[in-house]
Amino acid sequence: ANLAKSPGDKLFADLRGRLAGSKQAGSDGQVDVTRLYRLEPTTRSCEDPNFKQLTLRADGQHPAWDIKASGKGMVLNREGQAPLPLPFLEEQMPGGGLSLSSEANGQRVELWVAPQRCVDPVTGAIRHLKAELRIDGKSVQGCAYYGGARDL
Structure with missing residues (x-):
């Protein structure tokens, strides 16, 4: 949240993790992050x-x-x-x-x-x-x- 210039801004995250299923019916699963490689206040990194x-x-x-x-x-x-x-x-x-x-x-x-x-x-x-x-x-x-x- 501190990297975003204003609420709702998008951030780029490069991470490693495991996908885990939902614990409740009707809801999305989650990503259990095991390593954060980088977090940037831009979405241009996706286009590199x-x-x-x-x-x-x-x-x-x-x-x-x-x-x-x-x-x-x-x-x-x-x-x-x-x-x-x-x-x-x-x-x-x-x-x-x-x-x-x-x-x-x-x-x-x-x-x-x-x-x-x-x-x-x-x-x-x-x-x-x-x-x-x-x-x-x-x-x-x-x-x-x-x-x-x-x-x-």
Whole structure:
């Protein structure tokens, strides 16, 4: 309710759960949520044509940046710079985290994500992964979520 700008606003929810039957005749069943991946104050996320191909998406502010990773590589977008496509190596970390790293185009780019609730300070969106982007040793923070191509 706090994410909605006004009563009745729609929200996008990406979650995992189990469908349970109704306990009373004539009423709908329910979804028992086991994991919340993201909750956003928008319905445009339902229309993202790239979601099914992504394995991971991360973004942050100050300066604005985002990474979209898929089986074909990752693309780093930064405010005021051209998109930078990169090959990457993905490593599983203890505790459920991931590291995506690349040493292409004369830069060392690392994205570290860990399972921790993360709230986007601009939109208020809630994500299930905390992200840290390091480029040549300089670090910025953000949030991340798994894409549709991630086999959980």
